[in-house]
Amino acid sequence: MEDEKQHLLQLESNLKTRALIYKHIRKFFDDRGFLEVETPVRVPVIAPEPYIVSFESEGWFLSTSPELHMKRMLAAGYKKIFQFARCFRKGEQGRLHNPEFTMLEWYCANADYMVIIQHIEDLISYLVKELGFRKIKYGNPEFDISTPWSRITVKDAYLKLAGWDPTTQPDPLRFDIDMAEKVIPGLSKDYPTVLIDYPSYASALARIKPDNPTVAERAEIFFGELELANVYSELVDADEQTGRFDEAIRQIEKEQGKRMQMPEKFIETVPFIPECGGVALGIDRLVMLLCNASSIDEVMPFTAENA
Amino acid sequence: MDVADIHKNTKLLVDGIPCCVDEVDFTKPGKGRAIYRVKLRNLLDGTITEKTFHSGEKADEAQTTYQQEQYLYKDGDHYIFMNTETFEQLFVSESQIGDKKDFLKEGILVDMLMFGDRPIDITLPNFIEFEVMESDIAIKAQTISPQLKAATIETGAVIGVPTFINVGDIIKVDTRTGTYVERINKK
Numbered sequence: 001m002e003d004e005k006q007h008l009l010q011l012e013s014n015l016k017t018r019a020l021i022y023k024h025i026r027k028f029f030d031d032r033g034f035l036e037v038e039t040p041v042r043v044p045v046i047a048p049e050p051y052i053v054s055f056e057s058e059g060w061f062l063s064t065s066p067e068l069h070m071k072r073m074l075a076a077g078y079k080k081i082f083q084f085a086r087c088f089r090k091g092e093q094g095r096l097h098n099p100e101f102t103m104l105e106w107y108c109a110n111a112d113y114m115v116i117i118q119h120i121e122d123l124i125s126y127l128v129k130e131l132g133f134r135k136i137k138y139g140n141p142e143f144d145i146s147t148p149w150s151r152i153t154v155k156d157a158y159l160k161l162a163g164w165d166p167t168t169q170p171d172p173l174r175f176d177i178d179m180a181e182k183v184i185p186g187l188s189k190d191y192p193t194v195l196i197d198y199p200s201y202a203s204a205l206a207r208i209k210p211d212n213p214t215v216a217e218r219a220e221i222f223f224g225e226l227e228l229a230n231v232y233s234e235l236v237d238a239d240e241q242t243g244r245f246d247e248a249i250r251q252i253e254k255e256q257g258k259r260m261q262m263p264e265k266f267i268e269t270v271p272f273i274p275e276c277g278g279v280a281l282g283i284d285r286l287v288m289l290l291c292n293a294s295s296i297d298e299v300m301p302f303t304a305e306n307a
Numbered sequence: 308m309d310v311a312d313i314h315k316n317t318k319l320l321v322d323g324i325p326c327c328v329d330e331v332d333f334t335k336p337g338k339g340r341a342i343y344r345v346k347l348r349n350l351l352d353g354t355i356t357e358k359t360f361h362s363g364e365k366a367d368e369a370q371t372t373y374q375q376e377q378y379l380y381k382d383g384d385h386y387i388f389m390n391t392e393t394f395e396q397l398f399v400s401e402s403q404i405g406d407k408k409d410f411l412k413e414g415i416l417v418d419m420l421m422f423g424d425r426p427i428d429i430t431l432p433n434f435i436e437f438e439v440m441e442s443d444i445a446i447k448a449q450t451i452s453p454q455l456k457a458a459t460i461e462t463g464a465v466i467g468v469p470t471f472i473n474v475g476d477i478i479k480v481d482t483r484t485g486t487y488v489e490r491i492n493k494k
Contacts, residue, residue, distance in 0.1 A: 051340050051362060053311075091311045091341070094333030176339035177361060184336055204338060220337055227336060255363055 004306070014291045014299050017131065021287055022084070024130045025104065028123055034080040034106060039069035041086050048248040048260040049204055053090040055099075062088035065280060067205065068266040070107050071234065074276055075269035082106035084283065095295045096226070096285065098303045104286070107278040112233040113206075113217045116277040117194055120221055120229055121147040124192075131290065138223055138289050141189040149192040154215070157195055161186040167199045167214045175202060189224045204244055206232040221281075223289055229281035238270040308368045310343050310360040318350070318369040318420075321358065325350045325369035325422045350420075350427040353405075369422060373430075376419045378411055386411065388419065388426075399426050409464035410435055410482040431482040436491050437461050439476045442468065455487075 026036065046054050046061045047068055054061040066085040073081055085103045092099055108115065124145060128136060136143040155167045162178040187193045196219040200208055203216030217233035235241050242262070249260050287299040297303045313319070317328045326347040335341040341362040348355055350369075360366060376388035376397060386404055388397040397419070404411065407429050411417075415435060420428035442458035455467035460480070468478060468487045475494030478487055 049338060051335070051338060092333070092335060094331070094335075097333060097335065173340070173361075176336070177342065179336045179339060180334050180342040181359070198337075202337070202339065230337060 007306070008301055011298065011301055014287065014293060015301065017291050018287045018299060020131060021127060021283075021290060024127055025084075025123070028126050029082045029106065032080070034082045034108075035078065037070070037073060037078075037081045037083050039063075039066045039073075039083065039085070041088075043069070045261045045263045045265075047205070047263060047266075048245055048252055050248055050251045050255065055088050055090050064089050065103065066105055067278070067280070068263055070105060070278070071273050072266060072269045074107055074109060074274060075272035079109040079274075080107070093304055096288075098284070098296050098300060100304070101296075102283040104281045104283050105278065107234070107276055109274040109276045111277040112275070113196070113219050113231045113277050116231045116279045117151070117196075117219055117221070118148075120231070120279065120281065121145075121149055127286075127290065133290070136223070136289060137292050138226065139189070139292070139294065141224065143223055144191045149194050149221075150188070151194045151196050151219075153197045154195055154199065155197065157183050157187075166202075167197075170199065170201055172201055175199065184222065184225050184227070187222050187224060193222045195220045195222065203232070204248065205235050205241070207235045207237075208240075226285055226289060227282075228285050228289065229279050231279045232277065234273065234276045234278050236270060236273045236275060238267060241270050242267055308366055310364045310366050311341070311362060313343060313345060313360070313366060318371045319345075319347065320367040320369040321347060321356075325371060325427060326356075327428070329355070350422065371427070372421050373418045374421055375416055377416050378413060380413055388417070391416065397426055399429070403427070404429065407431055407482075409462055409485065410437075410480065412437060412462055433481060433483060434479050434488060435482055436477050436479050439468070439472055439474055439478060442472060442474055 041063050042057050042060050043063050044060050046064050052064050054064050065087055066083055070081060070083060083105050085105055086100065087103050088100050090099060125147060128145065136145055155165050158164060158166050162182040166175045197209060197215040198218040200214060200216045203218040206216040206218040209215050209217055219231040220227055221229040245262055252258055252260055284296050284299055288296060291299060293299050313328055313331055315328055315331060319326050319328060326349055328345055329348050330346040332344040333341060343360045345358050345360060346355060347358055375391045377391055379387045379389055384401045385398045388399060390397065410431055412435060415432065418430040419426050437460035439458045440461055442456060454469060456470050457465050458468040458472060459465050466480060466485060466487060472478060472490060473494055476490055477492035479489050479491055481488050
């Protein structure tokens with residue numbers, strides 16, 4: 001009891017910053033005409049993704065991401081929506097992960113991944129200003145966040161840091177391992193990095209780049225080794241989407257012996273989703289970044305370790 | 308076993324050697340595979356190595372068992388234990404006992420981790436009572452902090468105790484941290 005009290009009180013300043021960040025984020029999106037929405041945390045079906053594992057709940061699932069429901073709202077005609085979404089991913093626990101976490105997702109019609117990247121630049125700059133910070137100090141370096149942030153294609157980053165081109169040599173296993181072991185540790189520690197144009201095989205719900213079918217319009221934002229957000233020009237082709245889910249369902253069945261369901265209700269709405277961009281930004285990581293916290297348990301009062 | 312089930316204190320068999328997982332560093336870039344960087348302590352010689360696994364890989368679990376043993380006495384470089392069910396005696400070398408010798412009191416029951424018939428690790432009870440064998444009245448040189456002074460317990464280990472503790476008192480010690488908890492019996 002004494003230990004818990006001491007632990008919780010130590011977090012007070014970070015938790016106050018966290019609450020302020022939520023307040024400023026709401027203002028940021030409200031000023032730009034976005035509607036805050038809430039979609040279910042417990043859902044009958046989730047997007048089949050090979051390395052995202054869900055918790056089951058009485059035959060349904062705890063949501064791993066609000067993406068499908070938010071896109072169903074876009075298909076219905078909503079143009080700008082955002083959400084603070086509780087997400088649950090089994091087995092994800094470590095310095096940067098907790099199995100239950102909060103995602104800030106937003107979607108914007110008639111936008112692509114480049115527009116969303118600008119939203120993120122604007123949001124971070126806005127938060128730093130509103131919190132009265134001059135810079136982002138995270139770990140040793142101070143990040144120079146003046147925009148535009150540097151955009152590097154995945155191809156160039158791999159050629160430089162891992163010595164091969166994953167867009168012309170499809171190798172998903174080597175891609176994942178080199179990302180963790182070589183590429184991310186080699187990213188700049190002085191300014192944020194935007195990795196863009198992921199190999200199409202590593203981009204489940206992103207649109208293929210019209211002039212280069214080997215890559216998809218997917219981006220990830222990094223502050224040093226801290227991965228903050230995943231951005232897509234959303235895939236709005238129902239056949240392509242069905243094909244990718246089929247492939248994922250096959251892979252999951254082969255590797256994990258588990259039969260996932262096709263998200264039928266979502267697939268029915270895909271033809272009505274407008275051209276749009278969207279992003280999933282880890283709020284807990286954002287708070288870590290702005291509080292200079294090295295571990296996720298410094299920005300959450302209770303994690304899977306002490307719940 | 309699936310690598311996702313590896314936790315701190317999992318016992319793995321790596322190249323035929325039983326290892327204890329001391330730390331797991333989980334990373335998972337983007338939507339890709341999870342990467343587990345595992346710090347392994349060789350249970351036979353104590354050396355530390357690192358190994359990387361990724362999701363989907365399998366790891367071999369070391370078949371280890373716990374058995375209850377009573378510590379009897381020390382003979383030369385060996386500590387002699389007795390299995391509380393079979394009454395068989397077990398010889399454990401001083402190097403395998405390590406720091407735990409500080410709190411290994413004759414007669415106590417311990418959980419012995421076995422790899423086959425080979426003893427590889429000992430878990431002491433969290434709290435053990437000891438008699439204070441030596442402790443002078445707090446004089447400056449022996450004062451660890453304003454509230455604590457040095458005392459020698461029956462195993463020969465020296466720990467910090469409050470100044471009101473005297474020789475012959477029975478005290479309770481937390482063996483995980485090596486710290487004084489409370490006085491049980493006053494001489």
